[in-house]
Amino acid sequence: xxxxxxxxxxxxxxxxxxxxxxxxxxxxxxxxxxxxxxxxxxxxxxxxxxxxxxxxxxxxxxxxxxxxxxxxxxxxxxxxxxxxxxxxxxxxxxxxxxxxxxxxxxxxxxxxxxxxxxxxxxxxxxxxxxxxxxxxxxxxxxxxxxxxxxxxxxxxxxxxxxxxxxxxxxxxxxxxxxxxxxxxxxxxxxxxxxxxxxxxxxxxxxxxxxxxxxxxxxxxxxxxxxxxxxxxxxxxxxxxxxxxxxxxxxxxxxxxxxxxxxxxxxxxxxxxxxxxxxxxxxxxxxxxxxxxxxxx
Numbered sequence: 001x002x003x004x005x006x007x008x009x010x011x012x013x014x015x016x017x018x019x020x021x022x023x024x025x026x027x028x029x030x031x032x033x034x035x036x037x038x039x040x041x042x043x044x045x046x047x048x049x050x051x052x053x054x055x056x057x058x059x060x061x062x063x064x065x066x067x068x069x070x071x072x073x074x075x076x077x078x079x080x081x082x083x084x085x086x087x088x089x090x091x092x093x094x095x096x097x098x099x100x101x102x103x104x105x106x107x108x109x110x111x112x113x114x115x116x117x118x119x120x121x122x123x124x125x126x127x128x129x130x131x132x133x134x135x136x137x138x139x140x141x142x143x144x145x146x147x148x149x150x151x152x153x154x155x156x157x158x159x160x161x162x163x164x165x166x167x168x169x170x171x172x173x174x175x176x177x178x179x180x181x182x183x184x185x186x187x188x189x190x191x192x193x194x195x196x197x198x199x200x201x202x203x204x205x206x207x208x209x210x211x212x213x214x215x216x217x218x219x220x221x222x223x224x225x226x227x228x229x230x231x232x233x234x235x236x237x238x239x240x241x242x243x244x245x246x247x248x249x250x251x252x253x254x255x256x257x258x259x260x261x262x263x264x265x266x267x268x269x270x271x272x273x274x275x276x277x278x279x280x281x282x283x284x285x286x287x288x289x290x291x292x293x294x295x296x
Contacts, residue, residue: 037075040292044068050239059154061240070192070233070290073208077295079194080204080230082145084112084168085176086286091265097283106280107270113262114247115286116166118236122146124204124229125195144190149238150249158248166238167253168288170261176289193230194295203295204230244278246271 050062072080086094095108123144150161169190171178180191193204209231242248251271253262270277 034075036294037073038078038292038294039073040080040290041071042068042290043071048237052239052241052245055243058241058243058245059152061149061152061238063149064237066234067237068235070235071209072193072204072231072292073210074204074206074292074294076206077203078206078292079179079295080192080233080290080292081180081190081194082117082168082192083176083178083289083291084115084170084286085173085289086112087173089268090172090174091170091261091268093284093286095280095282095284099281102280102282103278105276105278107277108280108282108284109269109271110247110279110284111170111250111265111269111271112286113167113170113253113265114239114250115168115288116149116238116240116249117145117168117288118147118149118166118238119145119192120234120236121229123191123193123195125191125193144192145235149236149240150252152240152242152248154243157242157244157246159252167249170265172261172264177291177293179291179293192233192290207231241279246278 044067048064048067050064052058052062070080072078086092088094091112093110093112093114098108123146145166147165149166150159152158153160169180195203207230212229212231238249240247240249250265250269271279
């Protein structure tokens with residue numbers, strides 16, 4: 001009997017020892033790096049040709065409808081704008097071919113602001129609250145390119161709708177990434193999406209064309225229901241020389257603007273409504289830079 005009891009005690013001691021062993025563990029630290037991502041894709045041709053070889057083209061201009069589509073995806077709030085640039089002289093197209101017999105009053109100084117854009121849809125900041133600039137109206141630095149191209153008045157060689165709202169924003173070739181300036185009197189410096197300032201109405205919130213629609217952007221601070229836009233734009237282009245070829249869109253924009261760059265473009269060109277000068281025949285080039293940047 002004594003021997004059997006001793007055996008049971010020993011077995012119990014072995015079981016307690018098995019469940020009292022030490023615990024060994026290791027920890028792994030996880031780091032997450034959320035880097036800002038801004039992606040801008042441009043669909044359509046990266047070179048557009050405008051050939052003016054008949055009188056009707058001079059009078060009516062040439063429009064490239066839906067030539068490019070801009071698609072935006074961004075993890076941060078952003079602004080989007082376009083800038084017209086050249087390779088050599090600030091604010092002027094580059095003349096690469098000079099046709100002879102242009103005449104004594106012909107000038108090769110065609111301003112880059114002679115190019116017009118039209119966007120669809122409008123800058124979504126046009127329907128938001130809190131943005132300091134007037135957008136979409138054609139009278140503010142934040143106005144966009146959504147207005148229809150103004151028709152041409154043959155008799156006066158001007159745009160019949162008055163001040164052009166479609167001449168492209170221009171900058172110096174040495175500083176192409178300067179954002180459009182916000183002043184209430186500038187009609188030529190525009191945003192495609194967003195605007196000057198950091199208020200809720202001046203920026204486009206992060207998102208992607210894959211998920212957002214092109215309906216009106218509702219003020220983020222309001223309770224109104226609506227869908228967001230600002231991530232997908234179709235771009236039309238127009239060049240209207242007029243007769244004589246003085247590019248009335250540029251003339252109207254330069255006259256109405258107090259922008260330093262628009263004034264500089266006007267000064268760089270010899271074209272003038274009140275003078276006998278006109279654009280010299282030849283081949284000219286310029287380029288458009290679309291800039292997507294985190295809202296500052």
